[in-house]
Amino acid sequence: MLSLIELQCRPWLNGLELLEDLQRNKHTLSTGDKGTDSLLQGGFREGQLTELVGPSSSGKTQFCMQAAASVAENHLGRVLYLDTGNSFSARRIAQFICSSSDATLGQKVMSRISFHTVYDIYTMFDTLQGLEVTLRSQMNVNEYRLRLLVVDSISSLITPILGGSGSQGRALMVAIGYLLKKLAHEHSIAILVTNHTVGAGGEGGKTKPALGETWKSIPHVRLLQSRDHKNSNCTISILKHTSMPSGQTVKTMTRKENQQCL
Template sequence: MSPLKHLEKENPIIDACFRDFCFSHGILTVEDFLLHDLYELAAFAERQKNAARLKEGITLMISLIELQCRPLLNGMELLEDLQRNKHTLSTGDKGTDSLLQGGFREGQLTELVGPSSSGKTQFCMQASASVAENHVGGVLYIDTGNSFSARRIAQFICSSLDAALVQKVMSRISCHTVYDIYTMFDTLQSLEVTLRSQMNVDEYRLRLLVVDSISSLITPILGGSGSQGRALMVAVGYLLKKLAHEHNIAVLVTNHTVGTGEGGKTKPALGETWKSIPHVRLMLSRDHTNSSCTISILKHTSMPSGQTVKTTARKDNQQGL
């Protein structure tokens, strides 16, 4: 991203005074600004003599970032992207694969929405096992709530009686624990550097990136009426889509639901701004009386919404949601 000085011509408030303030906090570029703790930066600005002007500059920077994080693609670019080396990866569940016409599509971000205890994490672990085993690909699992279970993933591996195979498949899955949005940016930035250095390496290349759950990182920064949280949310969504597009990775994120206040109905969390980010949105619901799960399409780039598929949840070594 650009150095801050390049913004001054069209945005006079990003002047030498504002840049000096940013420099004192190690912020030299727009990217540095994005990765910084903005609440901490605003608190420092509040103690300066020119606090009002500095806070105005911070607000302007957030607005500029939000605008720049919305890539524009025309129809031909979208078609070429769909046809260029984009494959599907099995989710590990036959019903869901059928619903999605093969599974997750590389280069796209799929969001799985569902209430607490509906099976989102189990779905993510099953998908991780499936990609690592059946597609001989690498999986990066970003865990935001200490819900990752290597033992559970091992149980999803079909030939789980073969200890050597289980060990080989499990070695293709990496888990990183992330508890805040700033660590998330650091993790994605490091991942991008790693992927660029391995662009010509096909063996066990990263094929699936899981974030369980994205809403746990974003919800805490959306409070209040300011736009800082929204800008960071859009930026992390853009980075995930950028990684998916440039490196042919399937990205799977989970999101919780919130009540609408209308007859107990629920809807995906994170609001309308986030709604436009995923290529595919799936809703997962569970009937705890008979352990049946239903997955429905809320949004898809090439399929109509409303289609559903039912699966049966199973425990222990058997596959299921």
């Protein structure tokens, strides 16, 4: 069963087809932060899976909600927000909508954001497969199409199934990764998932993204977010990107600076 799932989720395209599709159908979507948009040369790329990695309280959920508000408002697109840890806040997203002083417009923007809670990997499969059926039936409908899918956080779903020496958990992890990439590619959706960090061992105290080496190859783009808790400044660094070198870093807007557009 797992082999069939992985086979069906794997995108079968050659390099030339991918390049032509990228130039013809894939656009960038603003993250809602000017610094991050500049770092990523425009923002999230449709058709790609972007992973945001960071320790607890580094601002990953706030980044996700800011991105959801930006896409719904500035790109007139629909957003599906899958919450795995009761961290979603409609009020916080509404605060990110800079035009919310216009109550009618603010309500229209908020209506483009759909929210679902997902608490285990099997519900996640059901949700994504149901989404795929819905998207196929709406392929010719361009107005307010789904442009961003957020999963906050993917590691909360996958970590519980990775215990033990068996390979079933890793197979499910790979299958969910390929299903996300398949949805992104076939329907020109930008997908944003969050992942936490774990200790790498040793005396250095360094941390690394959770979910191990198997998951590492799945995201197209991997970003690291960190926060200086003394002044609440956040930085985002590129760990992996399909067209840019790793190591580039940018300071994102602080919470106080964000309030200026509310």
